[in-house]
Amino acid sequence: MKTIATICARGGSKGLPGKNIRPLHGRPLIAHSIAFALEHPAIDAVCVSTDDERIAEVARAAGAEVPYLRPPELARDDSPKLPVIEHLLEFLEREQGRSYERVVDLQPTSPLRIPQDLDACLRRADDPDEPGLVLTAFDSGCNPYFNLVELQGDGSVLVSKGGGLATRQSAPAVWTLNGSIYVWRRAALAHAARHGMWSVRVAAHIMPPSRSVDIDTAEDFAAAERAAPEGKLRP
Template identity: 75%
Template sequence: MTTIATICARGGSKGLPGKNILPFAGLPLIHHSIRYALQHPVIGAVYVSTDDAKIAQIAREAGAIVPYLRPPELARDDSPKLPVIEHLVAHLEAQRQIVTRIVDLQPTSPLRAPEDLDGCLARAEAPDAPGLVVSVFDSGFNPYFNLVEEQPDGSVSISKGGGLATRQSAPKVWALNGSIYVWRREALAHAAQHGLWSVSVAAHAMPPKRSVDIDTADDFALAEWLHHRQPT
């Protein structure tokens, strides 16, 4: 099985400008995801898809391969991610590379531990392996217990079910943290056309302290604080 890692890093960011290359623990933020992937023995190479020349330069310096600058139609604010990954993998295949599994890492999730990817890969290699394994965490919120949604008349009611007296009695739910996605090649191609939930999906749970997704300055500060508290 040929496994690659992909990292999608657009240059534009309205919530935190330049976030993908802001200094985090002494290195540009994207460097942490590249290094994380390169250190795993299963991953053969790390590829970065970006529309930004500065990000491309930093990614190459960190050891990633940037085969091209992403075309503008895949680099808009509203561009979905799956066609971007599919575009990158299809480009590699056009160069006669064989790709059977794709580990997609979010560059704004620098707190992963090696066991997080190990767990996702183990689930992806199980006899009943799904098309996709996603990393999740327990957010503390539950649509059966403490998540409400607005109704047409402006009132709110519980999002799902009839409402439960305790959180412990509610079905277990998970929040996607975006940190790790492990795709089978054929599942990625299908999902790029029909959406993520059109393929079979399994989850691997990560602890909340490793699930911070940096989108704002407050997220960045929290991630740095948590990083400094990690044992060395």
């Protein structure tokens, strides 16, 4: 199955300015995800979508394609990600005559994934029930049936879903999305770009918290450095 890896990296980060090209163990952050994709045997091409020329230069130097700079209307703070990926795929299909059956979207701020995580996502994507999307998640310890509460109109709080559960073990299993890996069937991506991610059948691969750091702040960056000591992420 012909597969492309997409990596979306906007230049205007506010939580940690310049995070996508900030060095992590000797290599720009985005370059770790590019190297991960280039080295995986299931991936046929690696493309970066960015609005920032500095990120584009770093991405090309790391071996990724950057077909164009993303238009401003897809690079705002509130721009959803799915139309960005769909815009990239439509460009490759329309302007370059390329086609892919599967899209692996890798978040550049999640550098701690390992090949076995992607292997598991790809296997799940090929299961007979044919999920349109396989995404990654982890157990954060938070559960809306047990220890997450919502603010009420009168200023009090109540457990988010239901109530009366004495232990976490008696609550339904829930996971937190970590954004690390998304494996899309091409048709499902096109549908979801117009109707939302949850409009297609979704399955999950559960990763451990140790590989689920999502870098948005300086504290997150420091946590990633601690979780991936020198040598674990190859510079």
